[in-house]
Amino acid sequence: MPQILVILGRQGSGKGTQAALLAERYGVVHVSTGDMLRAAVAAGTELGLQAKAVMDAGNLVGDDIMIGIVGERLAAADIGARGVLLDGFPRTTAQAAALAEIAGGAGPDLAINLDVPIAEVTERMLARGRDDDTAGAIARRLELYEAETAPLLAWFEDRGCLSTVDGLGTEEEVFARLAEVVDGL
Numbered sequence: 001m002p003q004i005l006v007i008l009g010r011q012g013s014g015k016g017t018q019a020a021l022l023a024e025r026y027g028v029v030h031v032s033t034g035d036m037l038r039a040a041v042a043a044g045t046e047l048g049l050q051a052k053a054v055m056d057a058g059n060l061v062g063d064d065i066m067i068g069i070v071g072e073r074l075a076a077a078d079i080g081a082r083g084v085l086l087d088g089f090p091r092t093t094a095q096a097a098a099l100a101e102i103a104g105g106a107g108p109d110l111a112i113n114l115d116v117p118i119a120e121v122t123e124r125m126l127a128r129g130r131d132d133d134t135a136g137a138i139a140r141r142l143e144l145y146e147a148e149t150a151p152l153l154a155w156f157e158d159r160g161c162l163s164t165v166d167g168l169g170t171e172e173e174v175f176a177r178l179a180e181v182v183d184g185l
């Protein structure tokens with residue numbers, strides 16, 4: 001069973017940036033479902049064509065599709081050898097249950113909640129200006145985060161693998177806090 005780490009946090013929390021830094025420091029494979037979907041959009045694949053409209057509206061791509069994509073990626077040899085840091089998955093309880101099944105019934109080894117308040121992430125996303133960073137799509141994504149993803153925090157807590165890290169401060173300060181948590185594993 002490969003080592004499985006998960007990073008959760010509101011959109012705009014800096015989770016993608018920090019996940020890349022953590023993957024580099026610890027040698028695990030960084031799997032960002034948002035990056036995978038954006039690559040599919042850029043390549044114009046069937047999946048990309050389906051996902052684009054959903055993403056631009058700030059909605060979630062269907063669980064079956066996401067579980068299929070991630071399940072396939074987790075079966076690859078590099079992850080078996082190095083372990084994985086999942087960024088953007090799971091985002092719903094159905095995805096968390098599927099991950100637990102892949103992991104042989106257990107939760108991940110560690111789930112980090114990168115905590116940044118709503119007002120701060122909204123400001124950051126408006127400044128970033130990605131295709132799906134329109135005011136309407138941002139509001140929709142944050143609403144879905146509270147409704148679909150925030151409940152996973154309790155799910156991870158129950159499995160004893162949740163660690164919450166303050167995401168306010170400089171990139172270096174936040175990274176130092178995260179590294180401390182991973183070092184404690």
Ligand code: ADP
Nearest residue numbers: 011012033034035055059060061066088089091
């Ligand atoms: P953000 O965290 O700012 O939403 P991401 O890059 O993680 O950015 O995701 C961008 C979009 O990709 C999401 O709004 C959603 O439409 C889709 N997406 C990514 N991961 C998932 C997932 N696990 N389940 C459903 N949709 C997803």
